[in-house]
Amino acid sequence: MIEKANIVVIGTGGTIAGQGKAASNTSAYMCSVLGIDDILTTIPHASLPVNLRAEQLLQTGSENFTNEHLLAIGKRVSTLLAQDDIDGVVIAHGTDTIEETAYFLHLTLKSRKPVVVVGSMRPPSAMSSDAPLNLYDAIAVAAHPSSIGMGTLVVANDEIHTARDVVKSNSFKIEAFRSPYGPLGYVIDGRPRYYRHPARAHTLATPWSAGTLGSLPAVDIVYAYGALEPATVNAIAARAQGLIFAGTGNGSVAAHLIEPLRNAVRRGVHVVRASRTGNGIVVQNGAQPDEAYSWLAVDDQVPSKARILLMLALTQSRDLQVLQTVFERY
Ligand code: GLU
Secondary structure: OOOOEEEEEEEOHHHHHEEEEOOOOOOOOEEEOOHHHHHHHOOOOHOOEEEEEEEOOOOHHHHHHHHHHHHHHHHHHHHHHHOOOOOEEEEEOOOOOHHHHHHHHHHHHOOOOOOEEEEEOOOOOOOOOOOHHHHHHHHHHHHHHHHHOOOOOEEEEEEEEOOOOEOOOOOOOOHHHHHHOOOOOEEEEEEEOOOOOOOOOOOHOOOOOOOOOOOOOOOEEOOOOOOOOOHHHHHHHHHOOOEEEEOOOOOOOHHHHHHHHHHHHHOOOEEEEEEOOOOOOOOOOOOOOHHHHHOEEEEEHHHHHHHHHHHHHHOOOOOOHHHHHHHHHH
16 A cells, blocks of 8 residues: 655645636636635545645735745744654745745755645636646645655646746746746656756755744845936845845946945945846856955846845855855855
């Protein structure tokens, strides 16, 4: 007899918990109204080798998630993973910021047990909703031994993505999730098939633990455009301990913004040069003399996730070389 995996499914809201007035409402609907127990009734989980337990942790759109929400999810998942009778965790989540929560968990959970974050682009009430299949696949991935040690995964649209790479890259399509180097694998007929492993360090190989983290430092993102004023940069930098500068192209910085960013550094703010393109590498000392300015270069991470990484890095060190290494290691 096949041993059944014990999987906990956590509800947090989002479209996967949404409901529209009519089946034709694929875009106009109420988010975060269905409880996780109701969502689970939409899938044929009896056909999966799992014992399911559901719990409702939050009930809100993921655009509302603050650092405190991240910590609350991280601490709850850490507690669950520490229990011998739990084999994996699935988190049903809004898709807007799924990449931030998943990356935070990927870097802070101290376990090899599978953790899968899942959302949907259409509510369960819509025609051709992706909610039931995405949730079914997420549970199948969390329950499968091949997912052990992969870190946190995001499952959507038949694909299994590593939390490190995945970003939401479309506002309405089912094909909303993209990893720049491709997904790790696919789910077909309730069975994951992996073709690669995450190359960068995660979970047990990081110095951060969601279970013990207190608070997270304020790190903000500045989105660059030609008419961006120094006053705007100064105002954002005034409250931050770290700043992700989402520059144009390969992390370019307009001439009139160099001094405001250097002044931020002089006041103790850690500035990371990133790119607003959503793809590609920002090379240290490439478009700007980062070391001379005491700036950091993001490597290939998108601004939303660079913010997560810098927050975590700043809980451990303020040393520029150490911080630069973090961007090249995780
Ligand atoms: N904005 C909502 C959220 O991120 C709904 C989007 C979705 O889940 O697809 O929770």
